[in-house]
Amino acid sequence: MTMRTHEDYRDAWERIRQLEGVRPSAARDHELAALKAAVQDYEPRQTPLRPSR
Numbered sequence: 183m184t185m186r187t188h189e190d191y192r193d194a195w196e197r198i199r200q201l202e203g204v205r206p207s208a209a210r211d212h213e214l215a216a217l218k219a220a221v222q223d224y225e226p227r228q229t230p231l232r233p234s235r
Contacts, residue, residue: 183216185224194221 185191194217201214 183220185220188228191221191224191228194224 183194185194198214198217198221201210201217204210
């Protein structure tokens with residue numbers, strides 16, 4: 183799963199919240215792990231790098 187826009191990011195967090203409220207299952211755990219990995223990959227790309235002083 184790859185996020186390209188901030189809207190994808192927001193949608194992923196919404197889906198994560200939905201899945202966390204559902205009874206555990208293998209499919210749920212797999213989707214939840216994929217979404218969390220995509221969010222973690224997206225966040226550093228959106229943080230502007232500041233030059234060191």
